[in-house]
Amino acid sequence: MLDYLIHGGQVVTPGGVGQWDIGIRGEKIVAIAEAGGLTDEVGRVIDAGGKIVVPGGIEPHAHVAAPIMGHPDAETAPPADVSRAAVFGGTTTLVDFAIQFPGRDIFAAIEERNGRWQGQSYSDFSYHCMLLDAIPSDVILQIPQAIEAGFPTFKIFTTNIRPNVHDRMARLGHVVAVMEEVAAHNGLMVVHAEDDDIVQFLYTRLKDQGTYDWTHMHRAHTNMSEDISFRRIIRAAEWTGAATYFVHVSAKEGVQAIREARAKGLPIYGETLHNYVSFTADDYQKTHGMQYHTYPSLKSEEDRQALWHGLLHGDLHTMATDEYCTTFELKIAGEQIDNVTGGHNGVETRMGITYTEGVVNRGMPLQQYVDITSANAARLLGLYPRKGAIAPGSDADIVLIDPTLHKTLSMADLHISDYSIWEGWEIRGWPVWTMLRGQIMVEDGRLHGDLGTGQLIPRRIDPTVLARPMC
Numbered sequence: 001m002l003d004y005l006i007h008g009g010q011v012v013t014p015g016g017v018g019q020w021d022i023g024i025r026g027e028k029i030v031a032i033a034e035a036g037g038l039t040d041e042v043g044r045v046i047d048a049g050g051k052i053v054v055p056g057g058i059e060p061h062a063h064v065a066a067p068i069m070g071h072p073d074a075e076t077a078p079p080a081d082v083s084r085a086a087v088f089g090g091t092t093t094l095v096d097f098a099i100q101f102p103g104r105d106i107f108a109a110i111e112e113r114n115g116r117w118q119g120q121s122y123s124d125f126s127y128h129c130m131l132l133d134a135i136p137s138d139v140i141l142q143i144p145q146a147i148e149a150g151f152p153t154f155k156i157f158t159t160n161i162r163p164n165v166h167d168r169m170a171r172l173g174h175v176v177a178v179m180e181e182v183a184a185h186n187g188l189m190v191v192h193a194e195d196d197d198i199v200q201f202l203y204t205r206l207k208d209q210g211t212y213d214w215t216h217m218h219r220a221h222t223n224m225s226e227d228i229s230f231r232r233i234i235r236a237a238e239w240t241g242a243a244t245y246f247v248h249v250s251a252k253e254g255v256q257a258i259r260e261a262r263a264k265g266l267p268i269y270g271e272t273l274h275n276y277v278s279f280t281a282d283d284y285q286k287t288h289g290m291q292y293h294t295y296p297s298l299k300s301e302e303d304r305q306a307l308w309h310g311l312l313h314g315d316l317h318t319m320a321t322d323e324y325c326t327t328f329e330l331k332i333a334g335e336q337i338d339n340v341t342g343g344h345n346g347v348e349t350r351m352g353i354t355y356t357e358g359v360v361n362r363g364m365p366l367q368q369y370v371d372i373t374s375a376n377a378a379r380l381l382g383l384y385p386r387k388g389a390i391a392p393g394s395d396a397d398i399v400l401i402d403p404t405l406h407k408t409l410s411m412a413d414l415h416i417s418d419y420s421i422w423e424g425w426e427i428r429g430w431p432v433w434t435m436l437r438g439q440i441m442v443e444d445g446r447l448h449g450d451l452g453t454g455q456l457i458p459r460r461i462d463p464t465v466l467a468r469p470m471c
C-alpha cells in the first residue's frame, strides 16, 4: 500500500533524469520505478504529467527572526512567514543561525532558536552555530558536542561589515582555533570573508571624499577585499585541515580563489545568491536601488558573469538567498553606506528564478539545477541523502515545477510581505506543488499542512565531503 504515487513526470534522481513513478509511504519515498511499474494499491495518484519533479529545495542561508543591524528593536520575519513563502517557492528545508552572542554559549543559542522554530514552521529547519567576536575558549570547547548533537556547521565573520560595529568579526587567531576543533570533529566552517582592514579604511575614505551615499556600497565592499580575505581563510583552512564553505561569493576573484584551492584538492566550497547572479552594482543607481543590496555588495557585470560561470562549471556549489526579510520601508530606509539594510526576502523566488535563469536561459542540466538548489546544500550541511535526493529511503520532500508557466512575476504571485525585487521579472517555469515528508504543503495555489509540520532535522556530514572537493 502506497499513500501517494507521483506519476508521469520527468523525475530528477541522483542516478539520472527520466520518466519515473515515485511511491511514497508515510514520510518516505519507498520506490522508484518505470512509469506504470508500481502496481501497489495507492491512496492517491498525483498526476505529474508535463511537470519536472525535483527534491524539495534547501535554503542553506536564512536569517529568520534575527536582530537587524542598526535597528535594535526590529527583527527579520519569523519562521511562520518565511517557511510559508519557502514552501510556496518549492523550498522544504531552511537553515537559520543560532547566534552565540557574548555571554551566551552554543547550547543556549540553540535552545533560543528551538523556542522560535518548534511548532512554528511549515518547512523543516536547522541552524548553523554563529560564533562572534572574541569567541571564548569554553565556547570553542563546545564545538565537538554541538557536532555530536546534530549541528556540524559553524559560521564566522572576518569583518564587522560596517563602521561602529564591534561585536561581530572573529580575528584570525580565533578563526584558527575554531577551525582546529571543526576539522578534528567532522564539522564545516561557514565563512563570511571580507578583509576588515580594507573595508573599514574604504568607509573612512569614502566619507572623507564625500561619496558616502549608498550608491557607493561596492566601493567599500570591493573585489580586492574578497580576494585577500578568501585567500587568507583558505591558507588557514589548509593549515588546520578545516573544510570551508564561503557564503555569498560576490566577485570573480572569490570564484577564482575557490577554483585554485579545489585544484589543490582542498575541501573548499562556495555559495552565491540569486540576486547576485541577476543584478549588478549599476542597480544601486535605480530608485530605491538599495532594495537589491546584500552584503558584501553587488559587483560588476563581469563579476555577475563569473558567478554564472562558476555555478555552471563546478566552482560554486549552492544558490542561496541570504534570506533577511524586512519591510520595504526598513529595507530602503538607510541613505548612506553605513546605515542601509542587507539581505532580501528571496526564499520564495530562489527555486523559480534559478530554474528560469539557469535551466531555461543558460542550458543548465536538470541534475545540476538540483545540485545547486538542493542536493549540494544537503551534502555540505549534513542532510544527505535524507534530504536533497529523490531516492528510496529519502524523505518525501518533492516539488513539481511547471515548465510551461510563463509570466511576469507580480506581488500577487508571492506570499511574503511587502515587496519583491523580482516583481516584473519574466519567468519561464515555476514551482507549483510542494510535499514535505509525505505531506502535501502547497497544491492548486493553496497552503496545506500547519505550523507544526516543520521539524528540526539533525545533521551529520559525510566525512568524504570534508576531506576533498566532493561536489
Ligand SMILES: [Zn+2]
Pocket (backbone or CB within 6 Å): 061, 063, 322
Ligand atoms: Zn547572511
